[in-house]
Amino acid sequence: MTTTAGPASPFGAASRLPLRRPEQGRWVGGVAAGLAAHVGLPVRLLRVAFVVLAPLGGVGVFLYGFWWVTVPAGDPLEAAVDARPSALARLSRRQADAAPARRWPVTDVAVGALLVALAAVLVAGRAGRLDLDWVLPAFVVLAGVGLAWSQLDAAQRGRLRRRAGGRTPVSVLRLLGGVILAAVGVLLLVGQGSGRGVATDDLLQTVVASLAVLAGVALVLTPWWLRLVRELGDERAARARESERADIAAHLHDSVLQTLALIRARADDPAEVARMARAQERELREWLYDDRPAPGTSLVAALRGIVAEVEDSRSGPDGDPVAIETVVVGDRAPDADTEALLQATREALVNAVVHGRPPVSLYLEVGPSEVEVYVRDHGDGFDVDAIEPDRFGVRESIVGRVHRRGGEASVVCRPGRGTEVHLRVPVGPGEESAGAAGRAHDDEKEPPA
């Protein structure tokens, strides 16, 4: 195996992040940082790539500029979280990070670059190599377009909007300024081309001039229109998520409040109170800290269901409810083999809870070619070979089930160190895991960048 982890590890599952320009860790526009998070390559590599590509006909600069204006700013991870249907997403807020944002003094660099460019143009003009009459208007057009497109920088826009509380005069000013600058530049250019001034009797020249103005205006207005379209979609999605979230909150408050009321009413029955508290804790934990997979795609989810059922329905030898400490590594889509394994696991858990002694531990490991389960309790255990044939429980429901799937089952008892049931079932490779399925789904929903 190379560095690719188990297909559905908690780390792998969130791997394909949507393309955003993060505000933190950016040097210029956050394009490299966002791209790195999206494709999973080191940021340094991408930054070097942009720099290397820059002199090659300006490819690097063009690509960077293209992504800067078209990719919305934002935290890729938050965007990924937001993209999940909120009925399946964890509710607990993720930790914000306090690491300070590292930024290059973009404005200083830009002003410097502009001055250098101007100096170069002047020198070239003095040397007579360059026709200043052409270059200056071109600069004016470029400045206008840059000004107008810069409003697409959604992060800045969001900040300004929040401060201004509604419409931002700045974005309007930018648009107007851009249009005027571009128009002036285009007119100058066309005038230059037509010989003496803008007003000539040459019809062709006039048509060219008006077309050029129209093209300039369209170029300037496109980002504004793009922004409108994007905002509309965002707002609609946000409203849908908000109502989903409210449903979940209502559900949670209901269940928690009801359980608390029940606990108060049954305060004289410690076993029952402990069981209810445990069940509620489990439910709340699931809602708060886990992203829930869609039904039928995750072996781990199925296992958690079985653990919940055993915890709720079975009691230890002295009548107390028993909590099962569950640890899982990896995940995959369930199939007939893992179903048999799960049923055997359930029997082993019931056995451990009812006949063993707490604490009970459950460990599931999904490997590339097999799935292993360990169920451990601290009781004195039993000897598989000594079980009478009429006691169907262990022999048939645990050992037999696993054997029929080509797997192995063993029970190890050590005096003073409890009993451990070990189940192993071989599984075929290449099954799409829950995490991979979720990822493919996420990709579908991403807008084509």
Next chain:
Amino acid sequence: MSAGEPVDVVLVDDHHMFRTGVKASLDDGVRVVGEADTVDTAIELVRRVRPPVVLLDVHLPGGDGGGGAEVLRACADLQGEVRFLALSVSDASEDVVAVIRAGARGYVTKAIDGAALSDAVRRVAGGDAVFSPRLAGFVLDAFGAAAGDVATGDDELDRLSAREREVMRLIARGYSYREVAAELFISVKTVETHVSAVLRKLQLSSRHELTRWAAARRLL
């Protein structure tokens, strides 16, 4: 160690009820010398008291919103003198990895009982790492150990050695350090050495999954 001087502990958690509960459940070998309930008060208190061990909640209000990891980063220069044991109700992987990579010496969930917590505090005070079964599970997952991705040399940071993987699997299966030692026919001290080595890898590794994940969370 448990017979000697009690270990001084600063308790950082934003829930008064929980702090009271922890104080009541700790045994005589552990003495709570201070309490804090926000990031800022925690940093101030730890810098002033410099206790051998800090019990640190992962989710804390205040500061820049960085929670326990922010406290850890602000006290980074005290590491070695002050050791941190993270304590959280959450068992989500990012919470765990965030505080461990920020420098915590262990991670336990709040469901832990008083005796086990006191034991964990002493272990951390003695310089050892404390791994819960769940943390062991995360480690196996993040290092791809379930898929058989095992280091061949000792100095590799990005993969677990075969022995470390074995130790992690036993801890994930619910074995105590003593039981792990008995199972593998090694001493408890050796188990502790392995666990500390895994903690170091978890903190320093540039393994793909860990760094990509950490970079996405901006922890690097």
